[in-house]
Amino acid sequence: MNRPVLKLIQEVDTRWNSTYLMLQRLFKERQSVGAALKTLKTDARPLSSEVYDTADACLQLLGPFFQATVELSEEKRVSGSKVLTFGKLWTEMLLKRGRQGMPQRMLQWRCSGT
Incomplete structure (x- = not known):
């Protein structure tokens, strides 16, 4: 595939x-x-396109939260106005995604794999 070798990342429960x-x-x-x-x-089956669609939906939903976490973590002192601004943006984004049916797709995915 002539691509750089990248390892998969394992999640950490506390992060x-x-x-x-x-x-x-x-x-x-x-x-x-x-x-x-x-x-x-191996007995492991390749992941379905539905699983990847769900992962993509999760990434779209969580992306702004991840970016804000990175930005806020880089600062020694975070102003309240910045936190309030992020909160307002998140609320608007979640309301918009809710109107687009995003949460229903997210709820159909079960993290437990059962």
Whole structure:
């Protein structure tokens, strides 16, 4: 595939942003992951396009939260106005996504895999 070798990222229970980074890497490397699962002698089945669609929806929903987390974490002192601005933007984004049916798609996906 002539691409740089990248490892998949494993989530850390105490860091929500690791879940975002894990999904981001998995989505970005979906072709490589699928090819590897096909060639390896394993019982693991390749992930379906529906799973990748759900991962993409999660990334779209969580992206602004991840960006804000990174930005706020870089500052030694965060002003209240910045936090309030992010809160307003998040509320508007969630309302917009709710009108587009995003939460229903998200709720159909079960993290437990059952």
